[in-house]
Amino acid sequence: MRRQLIWLLLIISAPYLVVGCAGVDYVSVAHSGLKVAGKAVEASRPISDPEEYYVGRAVAARILSTYPLYQDTQLTLYVNEVGQTVARKSSRPNPYRGYHFAVLDTTEVNAFACPGGIIFVTRGLIKTCANEDELAAVLAHEVGHVANKDGINSISKARWTEVLTTMGTEAAKQFAGPAGSLVTLFEGSIDDVFKTIVVSGYSRSAEAAADQDAVNTLSRAGYDPGAMAALLTKMAAGDKGSGGIFKTHPPTSERLAKVKAQGAEGPPSKEMATRTKRFQSQKL
Amino acid sequence: MFRKEDMASFPEVSAIQTGLGKEAVVRRPAFVRKPALWLMVLGLAAWLLGPAPGWGETLKVTQSNQSLYPSADFAGTPIGPVPMGAEVSVVEKAGEWYKVEYQGKTGWLPRQAFPAPQTGSKFPLGGILFGGPVKETKSDEVALAGKGFTPEVESVYRQKHPEMQFAQVDRVEANRVDEAQMQAFIKEGGLRP
Structure with missing residues (x-):
């Protein structure tokens, strides 16, 4: 029994004996090893929801330095009510700080989904909509981009790898300063996202996925899923490929064909008249 | 060395008389002598060091x-x-x-x-054996804590780019709809809550 007790004590104290024999430096070596292991894990992680949120805020700030906010409180509230109705039926109803919708004061027909959940729709696009269900289709499409993380995924892989490397590099801390390096990379990331959502647009597959998500979301929320096809039909008629949403999106006829193939047309509900009435009461 | 007369007090030990007149003692392992006790010890260790269960927490x-x-x-x-x-x-x-x-x-x-689930044991064995976690400096926290783009980074970015309309973004984020108002809106429109 005494021998067993001795062995037990030996096993428990072995690490201390090893460390004690070799000196205290081994402790820091062990800790460094753990830190390096932690950084290795860090180097492979995707962008977190809070990081996506901060990139999204900066992208929104840049969009708002180009387009002014439409100041109508009533319309902003209404757009938020419609937006929240579809957002809670999307595949990502709860991003880090929730969804927020706003109207841009421009006649350009366009909408932007910033990473993290800030969504802009222009006055021009709202005017293109005939009713609340079509506005819901626009917002559900943009929510789809947020849910699918299309915006944040447009940050180049090379840049994100550099962000992670900077975060894990002791040299950056000592010489350049982590904040300085990260801010430069933050700027670059905002450029990547801004160029994608405002200048070049998402890929055709991302647009098709967002259209499909929008139809499903409309259906789950109780809106007419056919509103997506109705809106695209209207946009296809005016599709001159000149600018705004026509510049950053695939040809509307192509999108319309895919949505129609989804079989997303249904009879209007009896409350549609109520919804159309409250849409038409908004000042544009 | 055990003497023959000592053997009576150690029934778990058997002595073998060798041809050279020396005695060799063969001890049976403890887990053979008291398997139930050792199973209990192993079970207790597994419970203490194993991952925390999710149910009831x-x-x-x-x-x-x-x-x-x-x-x-x-x-x-x-x-x-x-x-x-x-x-x-x-x-x-x-x-x-x-x-x-x-x-x-x-x-x-x-x-x-919820926070990311802990996959480690209930008791920080590493901490017990090697001491507590390393205390990082604040710059370490910014650089290493897995928070690459933080409010601090945004703050520096804002100072560099005063033309960016962050105040307007704050205003947009203040756009909230009261839950009761949402329910009324959904009900009026014949929508699904």
Whole structure:
């Protein structure tokens, strides 16, 4: 029994004996090893929801330095009510700080989904909509981009790898300063996202996925899923490929064909008249 | 060396008389002599060092905008909101969803509502053996804590780019719809809550 007790004590104290024999430096070596292991894990992680949120805020700030906010409180509230109705039926109803919708004061027909959940729709696009269900289709499409993380995924892989490397590099801390390096990379990331959502647009597959998500979301929320096809039909008629949403999106006829193939047309509900009435009461 | 007369007090030890007149003692391993005791010890160690079970534990909601759902699906009508900081009792874990009890209601919350689950043991053996975690400096925290783009980074960016309309963004983020107002809006439009 005494021998067993001795062995037990030996096993428990072995690490201390090893460390004690070799000196205290081994402790820091062990800790460094753990830190390096932690950084290795860090180097492979995707962008977190809070990081996506901060990139999204900066992208929104840049969009708002180009387009002014439409100041109508009533319309902003209404757009938020419609937006929240579809957002809670999307595949990502709860991003880090929730969804927020706003109207841009421009006649350009366009909408932007910033990473993290800030969504802009222009006055021009709202005017293109005939009713609340079509506005819901626009917002559900943009929510789809947020849910699918299309915006944040447009940050180049090379840049994100550099962000992670900077975060894990002791040299950056000592010489350049982590904040300085990260801010430069933050700027670059905002450029990547801004160029994608405002200048070049998402890929055709991302647009098709967002259209499909929008139809499903409309259906789950109780809106007419056919509103997506109705809106695209209207946009296809005016599709001159000149600018705004026509510049950053695939040809509307192509999108319309895919949505129609989804079989997303249904009879209007009896409350549609109520919804159309409250849409038409908004000042544009 | 054991003497023959000592053997009486150690029944678990058997002595072999060798041809050279010397005695060799053969000790049976402890786990052979008392298997039940050792199984108990091993079981206790596994319980202490094994991963924490999910059932019956209380978790704090760490994300805002959370709602309790009747099934593990966002398409359902939420039972009610669960504010950030609320403590819920976990009934069941199923993939990306946790079935929980909150204020007498049972429903499902997405896994993202909670901090990342701990896969380690209940007791920090590493901490016990090697001491507590390393205390990092504040710059280390910024650089290494897995928070690459932080409010601090945004703050420096804002100083560099005063033309960016962050004040307007704050205004947009202030756009909120009261839950009662949302319910009235949904009901009036014949929509699904």
